[in-house]
Amino acid sequence: MDISLEVNGRTEQLNIEPGVTLLDALRERLDVTGPKKGCDRGQCGACTVHIGGRPVLSCLTLAATVTQPVTTVEGLASDDELHPMQQAFVDRDALQCGFCTSGQLMSAVAAVEQGVEDVREFMSGNICRCSAYPNIVAAIEQVSEQVRQADATV
Amino acid sequence: MTNRVDGPLKVTGQARYGLDHNFPGMVYGYVLTSTIANGEIESMDTTAAKSAPGVIGVYSPFDPLILATPTLGAFGPTWVPLQNREVAYYGQPIGFVVAETFEQARDAAMLVEVGYQQRPALTSLEEGLATAEDAPEVRGGDSAELAILEDGVESIEDAIAASPVVVEHTYRTATQNHAAMEPHSAVAIWDGATLTVYSGNQAAHFQSQEIADALGLEPPAVHAVNPYVGGAFGGKARASAPAFLAAAAAKVLGRPVKAALTREQVFTATAGRAATVQKMTLGAETDGTLIALRHDSWCSTDIGRGFVEPTSHGTSREWYSTKNLAISQKMVPLNIPPTTFMRAPGEAPGSFALESAMDELAIALHMDPIELRLRNNSTAPPGKDLQWSSKHLDECYRIGAARFGWANRTPEGHVDGDWLVGMGTATAMFPALRFPATVEIAFREDETATVGTSGADPGTGLLTVLALVGAESLDIKPDRIDPSLGDSALPPGGLSGGSTATASAGTAIMIAAAKLIDDLLALAASPEGPFTGQEVSYAAGRVLAGGRSMSFGEVLRAAGRKSLSAQGSSAPGEELTKHSFSSFGAQFCEVRVHRWTREARVSRLLGVFDAGRIINDQTARSQLMGGMIWGVSAALHEGLEIEASGRFANADLASYLLPVNADIPADIDVHFVKYPDTLHNAMGAKGIGEIGTVGVAAAVANAIHNATGIRVRHIPIVIEDLLVD
Numbered sequence: 001m002d003i004s005l006e007v008n009g010r011t012e013q014l015n016i017e018p019g020v021t022l023l024d025a026l027r028e029r030l031d032v033t034g035p036k037k038g039c040d041r042g043q044c045g046a047c048t049v050h051i052g053g054r055p056v057l058s059c060l061t062l063a064a065t066v067t068q069p070v071t072t073v074e075g076l077a078s079d080d081e082l083h084p085m086q087q088a089f090v091d092r093d094a095l096q097c098g099f100c101t102s103g104q105l106m107s108a109v110a111a112v113e114q115g116v117e118d119v120r121e122f123m124s125g126n127i128c129r130c131s132a133y134p135n136i137v138a139a140i141e142q143v144s145e146q147v148r149q150a151d152a153t154v
Numbered sequence: 155m156t157n158r159v160d161g162p163l164k165v166t167g168q169a170r171y172g173l174d175h176n177f178p179g180m181v182y183g184y185v186l187t188s189t190i191a192n193g194e195i196e197s198m199d200t201t202a203a204k205s206a207p208g209v210i211g212v213y214s215p216f217d218p219l220i221l222a223t224p225t226l227g228a229f230g231p232t233w234v235p236l237q238n239r240e241v242a243y244y245g246q247p248i249g250f251v252v253a254e255t256f257e258q259a260r261d262a263a264m265l266v267e268v269g270y271q272q273r274p275a276l277t278s279l280e281e282g283l284a285t286a287e288d289a290p291e292v293r294g295g296d297s298a299e300l301a302i303l304e305d306g307v308e309s310i311e312d313a314i315a316a317s318p319v320v321v322e323h324t325y326r327t328a329t330q331n332h333a334a335m336e337p338h339s340a341v342a343i344w345d346g347a348t349l350t351v352y353s354g355n356q357a358a359h360f361q362s363q364e365i366a367d368a369l370g371l372e373p374p375a376v377h378a379v380n381p382y383v384g385g386a387f388g389g390k391a392r393a394s395a396p397a398f399l400a401a402a403a404a405k406v407l408g409r410p411v412k413a414a415l416t417r418e419q420v421f422t423a424t425a426g427r428a429a430t431v432q433k434m435t436l437g438a439e440t441d442g443t444l445i446a447l448r449h450d451s452w453c454s455t456d457i458g459r460g461f462v463e464p465t466s467h468g469t470s471r472e473w474y475s476t477k478n479l480a481i482s483q484k485m486v487p488l489n490i491p492p493t494t495f496m497r498a499p500g501e502a503p504g505s506f507a508l509e510s511a512m513d514e515l516a517i518a519l520h521m522d523p524i525e526l527r528l529r530n531n532s533t534a535p536p537g538k539d540l541q542w543s544s545k546h547l548d549e550c551y552r553i554g555a556a557r558f559g560w561a562n563r564t565p566e567g568h569v570d571g572d573w574l575v576g577m578g579t580a581t582a583m584f585p586a587l588r589f590p591a592t593v594e595i596a597f598r599e600d601e602t603a604t605v606g607t608s609g610a611d612p613g614t615g616l617l618t619v620l621a622l623v624g625a626e627s628l629d630i631k632p633d634r635i636d637p638s639l640g641d642s643a644l645p646p647g648g649l650s651g652g653s654t655a656t657a658s659a660g661t662a663i664m665i666a667a668a669k670l671i672d673d674l675l676a677l678a679a680s681p682e683g684p685f686t687g688q689e690v691s692y693a694a695g696r697v698l699a700g701g702r703s704m705s706f707g708e709v710l711r712a713a714g715r716k717s718l719s720a721q722g723s724s725a726p727g728e729e730l731t732k733h734s735f736s737s738f739g740a741q742f743c744e745v746r747v748h749r750w751t752r753e754a755r756v757s758r759l760l761g762v763f764d765a766g767r768i769i770n771d772q773t774a775r776s777q778l779m780g781g782m783i784w785g786v787s788a789a790l791h792e793g794l795e796i797e798a799s800g801r802f803a804n805a806d807l808a809s810y811l812l813p814v815n816a817d818i819p820a821d822i823d824v825h826f827v828k829y830p831d832t833l834h835n836a837m838g839a840k841g842i843g844e845i846g847t848v849g850v851a852a853a854v855a856n857a858i859h860n861a862t863g864i865r866v867r868h869i870p871i872v873i874e875d876l877l878v879d
Contacts, residue, residue: 017255017257019257020257024256024257027173027174028176028182028255028256031176033167033173033174034166034167034168036171036335036336036384037173037337037414038336038417038807039417039806040416040417041417041806043417043807043808044335044417044807072167073165073166074166074167074168076166077166082162082165082166086162086165086166089161089165090157090162090165091157093161093772093773093775093776095158095164096385096613096614096615096773096776096777096780097334097335097336097382097383097384097385097386098160098164098165098169098382098384098613099171099334099335099336099384100335101164101165102167105165119815120815120820121815123815123816124814124815124816125814126814126815127335127807127812127814128335128815129332129333129334129335129385129812130335130385130613130776130780131779131780131783131784131787131813132776132780133783133813133814133815133818134818134820134821134822135776136815137815137820138820
């Protein structure tokens with residue numbers, strides 16, 4: 001079937017089988033390889049992307065059902081500058097092997113946007129086998145603090 | 155503190171892992187696995203699969219891709235799939251379907267009908283204990299059974315009988331899987347007679363050699379590329395089934411092939427950690443001095459007896475000063491997937507038994523567990539003349555006790571609302587090793603320098619270490635170093651394994667740098683150089699002579715050279731005849747067990763480590779913290795359940811429990827006592843990749859006992875273990 005996907009601001013036309021997941025459409029058809037396949041079962045979170053600004057497991061989402069814009073980790077930075085969350089992950093060493101990082105970042109950005117109270121609970125859909133968890137929490141707190149300060153100055 | 159140099163690439167999705175490579179004309183392979191644990195494949199009906207949409211190849215033992223068995227010196231032979239009809243475990247790769255798309259390959263694989271001649275399968279470690287076999291020679295060339303007795307002592311039994319205080323218990327640890335986030339996978343593409351394989355692996359030069367051996371090629375014909383590896387932990391030391399199959403299929407089909415194991419297949423079609431049973435007997439004087447230490451170990455192994463998890467040899471062999479020592483290692487071959495190295499092989503499960511038993515002995519002696527450990531602190535491994543080169547375990551405990559508030563611990567824990575709170579501690583040790591390594595470094599005319607070796611950085615921070623040690627050795631700023639790894643075209647070195655990469659590659663960098671500086675000076679003073687015939691010296695990236703100086707880039711440009719390179723090699727040597735080497739640590743854990751639900755939560759962790767010189771504080775801290783969380787995982791989460799049929803009941807990430815963020819406290823403290831061990835290597839670094847996980851599971855179990863009075867002698871510890879009537 002013919003579908004169109006808006007990915008990181010670009011509209012893409014694809015001809016795919018109805019059973020193709022958003023993750024495989026991104027990775028194997030559009031060469032958008034930031035989202036990773038760690039389990040293909042919605043159990044690890046490495047494939048997390050945003051659809052219409054909300055975090056979604058792209059391995060459990062059929063590409064053909066996606067109507068809102070998709071943002072992947074490649075779409076976070078703008079003008080060659082890291083997104084504050086990306087910078088915080090670097091600053092706090094919130095990654096080791098980096099394979100889960102794309103998904104962690106997309107959930108982390110959502111955590112700050114949604115102003116979640118329990119960050120550790122919210123982030124528990126993203127497994128990090130290297131176990132950078134305390135540093136991931138520190139990175140999210142760094143960005144939350146920046147947002148709070150920015151709000152205070154406004 | 156230096157941020158990970160590949161951090162920006164990893165946070166923007168630009169770091170391309172093996173499977174992130176796509177090529178025109180690429181096709182997809184899907185591995186088919188067995189559904190019995192022991193027997194012979196009688197038939198495989200591939201008719202429907204072959205005629206399914208998009209399918210271009212179906213391979214099986216009846217129609218195989220031809221692969222020879224490679225043998226790496228360090229690891230022995232590596233099993234390759236499809237070469238015969240034997241099935242030795244449930245989930246063994248037995249087929250490979252290649253199609254135009256991933257979905258087509260996966261769907262077609264489901265259409266293959268397999269007929270088996272099934273045989274009874276041995277799948278239970280407990281049932282196999284009675285017929286356990288002696289392990290072959292264990293680590294360090296020691297025999298499976300070893301006794302070191304005081305003069306006049308006839309047997310370890312006599313030493314135990316003569317001990318005023320004795321504790322004797324049996325401990326059990328679960329079958330585990332590395333469960334790296336990146337499934338084993340590969341993209342293989344041929345260009346004429348040369349194959350390039352993109353596949354996460356712990357050493358590109360090994361992967362190149364294994365795949366070359368399997369395909370009957372010379373290693374230079376196989377270019378293994380893995381600058382980014384999505385976690386390894388010992389589970390990617392060898393080339394994987396999808397890598398062998400993709401490489402061979404790509405040749406036959408004349409198309410690039412991408413293949414990955416599913417997460418479920420990763421649990422069986424690779425290799426994991428053995429389950430263990432360990433009987434500990436400790437005999438002591440009433441002041442805690444060890445008279446006898448006996449540690450008898452059994453582990454599961456695959457039917458090919460490919461790997462022994464050396465729990466006694468990895469711990470009790472060396473850890474304590476004891477007048478009498480006896481250890482043994484047996485193995486129980488089962489129809490289970492292969493066992494292999496997994497982060498702290500031997501030390502991790504071994505320390506659960508030894509350090510739990512030490513806690514039980516401390517309780518029997520009414521002694522503080524730290525005091526008991528320091529009472530038996532060793533200056534050399536028992537029966538060996540070679541003293542520890544550098545050991546500050548006592549300082550680790552002193553600092554750790556102060557930082558953790560150990561003085562507030564009571565023998566019965568304390569209560570905080572509905573939570574029973576306890577503290578536990580354990581020793582951690584991991585041998586300080588090096589492997590041979592070669593590194594090439596080069597000055598370039600643009601004022602930068604390269605540092606390259608073939609090994610891998612699966613999250614360890616090795617790439618950053620190459621930059622830092624390169625900068626220090628060349629006396630220039632780290633941002634002028636362009637480090638590279640994960641490519642078999644680079645000189646062989648920096649294998650990610652055995653906690654060796656920093657010490658091995660780092661020492662080679664120092665040697666290469668000294669050569670390179672000599673070569674630069676010779677060039678500067680040569681007829682083609684800018685300081686012909688002058689007395690020249692080097693400092694901070696500049697060549698000095700006769701009151702003037704030039705940067706290395708200027709020297710190269712003046713001499714008409716684009717770059718100047720040198721290689722350095724290092725290997726373990728004479729130091730092994732002079733000292734024993736290890737990293738040391740003291741682990742502290744606070745656990746809260748809910749009075750009513752019996753849920754156990756780790757609330758604080760502290761590790762104080764004596765691991766020689768720390769090259770990069772930030773990445774070192776991260777790695778040790780990750781290792782400690784692995785220990786929590788072993789204690790409270792991980793364990794494969796093996797059904798009688800040999801099927802793993804929980805081989806996926808929903809039911810093979812790994813800690814998630816909410817399971818782990820934000821309060822994890824890592825502290826270093828920094829004593830460079832220059833007797834081990836010139837740089838003074840020892841290993842940190844594995845020691846973080848050692849001892850933690852015992853510290854958790856000891857803390858649970860402190861909190862509840864319940865001693866659990868197996869891991870993982872689950873709620874049912876903590877129920878009270």
